[in-house]
Amino acid sequence: MKQLLITGLIALSTTVGVAQNGHVNIQEDNRIKDLLSIYKSSNESHDYYKIQVGFGSYAKAQRIKENVEIDFPDLFSKIDFDSPTYRVRVGRFKTKLEAERKFIEVRAKYPDAMLLKPKKST
Numbered sequence: 001m002k003q004l005l006i007t008g009l010i011a012l013s014t015t016v017g018v019a020q021n022g023h024v025n026i027q028e029d030n031r032i033k034d035l036l037s038i039y040k041s042s043n044e045s046h047d048y049y050k051i052q053v054g055f056g057s058y059a060k061a062q063r064i065k066e067n068v069e070i071d072f073p074d075l076f077s078k079i080d081f082d083s084p085t086y087r088v089r090v091g092r093f094k095t096k097l098e099a100e101r102k103f104i105e106v107r108a109k110y111p112d113a114m115l116l117k118p119k120k121s122t
Contacts, residue, residue: 047118048094049098050090050116064088075091
């Protein structure tokens with residue numbers, strides 16, 4: 001019985017010890033990287049309507065941002081530094097109508113919220 005157990009353990013350890021290691025090689029078309037960079041640059045240069053929900057010190061802005069992410073998990077949120085305070089802004093709305101609809105909802109929870117218009121490109 002003891003020999004059978006030892007033989008079983010040796011067989012099991014040998015099987016596990018010489019298991020095959022997998023190697024995956026992904027070949028990606030270079031045009032995908034080009035498209036991603038074009039997409040990122042167009043999003044960065046495009047101005048959106050945003051909703052500012054609060055401002056203050058960095059610690060206060062962090063707390064506000066955490067609360068906003070709980071209350072509105074579907075909205076993009078960001079802390080921007082605009083001297084001398086940190087401002088918590090949410091949303092990236094392309095149209096004024098879309099922004100105003102969400103603004104009504106956000107303002108019910110955050111009464112000091114303000115709707116910010118996109119900056120005009122020069």
